[in-house]
Amino acid sequence: MQGVTVRSAPVPALIASTLPGAENAGKPGYYTVQKGDTLTRVALDHGQSWRDLVRWNSLSNAHLIEVGQVLRVLPPGASVEAKGVVVQPIGGSAEVVVSKPAASPPLPVAGTSTTTGNDDGLGFIWPASGNLLAGFDDVKNKGLDIGGKAGDPVLAAADGHVVYAGAGLRGYGNLIILKHNNTFLSAYAHNQALLVKEDQKVNKGQKIAEMGKTDADRVKLHFEIRRQGKPVDPAKYLPSR
Known part of the structure; x- marks a missing residue:
C-alpha cells in the first residue's frame, strides 16, 4: 500500500x-x-x-x-x-491512549533466555548478521541499524505474517512490517528488494528481503520491535552475540 x-x-x-x-x-x-x-x-x-x-x-x-x-x-x-x-x-x-501502566515483565529464569524483555515466547533472532552501526535511542533512533552489503539476506526475527510491504512510509524506504501477535510488530527498512507480500505468513529465520539503502545514506538494515505500537529497544529482546 x-x-x-x-x-x-x-x-x-x-x-x-x-x-x-x-x-x-x-x-x-x-x-x-x-x-x-x-x-x-x-x-x-x-x-x-x-x-x-x-x-x-x-x-x-x-x-x-x-x-x-x-x-x-x-x-x-x-x-x-x-x-x-x-x-x-x-x-x-x-x-x-490508555494510561494504566503495563505489568512488569517476569524475571528471567537462569539458563532459559539471554534477553531482558518479555517477548511472549516469540524468541526473537537477529534479522541480519552485520555489525551494529547504531543502537536504540528513544528520540533519535527507534530501533537498531545493522550494517552489511547490498543484497545481504534480511531474516524474519520471529514467526508472523506480513502486514505491510512497500515504500509508502517516508524515511523507511522499502519496508516490511511483520505482526507476530496482538502485542508485537517488527519492522525492516531500507531494503533493495522485498521477497514477501502482504498477508503472507513467514517463519522465524526466513529470508524476507535483501539489504539495501533505499531512503538511507548507506547500505544498512533499520530494525524495529514495537510492543503495542511503542518502539522498544530490540537489544533487550535479541540473544547476545
Whole structure:
C-alpha cells in the first residue's frame, strides 16, 4: 500500500464535528488524524495492520483520510483497559491512549533466555548478521541499524505474517512490517528488494528481503520491535552475540 493522502486544510469546529468518527474523539482505542499522517503510519504506531484499520472503520477509500477524522485503532470489543496501550508516533512525542501502566515483565529464569524483555515466547533472532552501526535511542533512533552489503539476506526475527510491504512510509524506504501477535510488530527498512507480500505468513529465520539503502545514506538494515505500537529497544529482546 502506498502512502495515504491526508487533506491538510484547516478544519473549522463545525465541519470537524461532521467528520467520520467525530463522536469518538478522545475515547480510548481511537485516534484523531493529524496533519502528515498516513494510514500506514497510524497502523504502525498502534501496532495494527492498515487493512484492519480499513475494515474496522469501514473506509470506502483506503487512500484518503482527513485531518480531524477519528479512527478506531483497536479491534471492536477489545478491552482497552487491559492492554495498557501507549502510542509513540514516529518522530513525535508520546500520546498516551490508555494510561494504566503495563505489568512488569517476569524475571528471567537462569539458563532459559539471554534477553531482558518479555517477548511472549516469540524468541526473537537477529534479522541480519552485520555489525551494529547504531543502537536504540528513544528520540533519535527507534530501533537498531545493522550494517552489511547490498543484497545481504534480511531474516524474519520471529514467526508472523506480513502486514505491510512497500515504500509508502517516508524515511523507511522499502519496508516490511511483520505482526507476530496482538502485542508485537517488527519492522525492516531500507531494503533493495522485498521477497514477501502482504498477508503472507513467514517463519522465524526466513529470508524476507535483501539489504539495501533505499531512503538511507548507506547500505544498512533499520530494525524495529514495537510492543503495542511503542518502539522498544530490540537489544533487550535479541540473544547476545
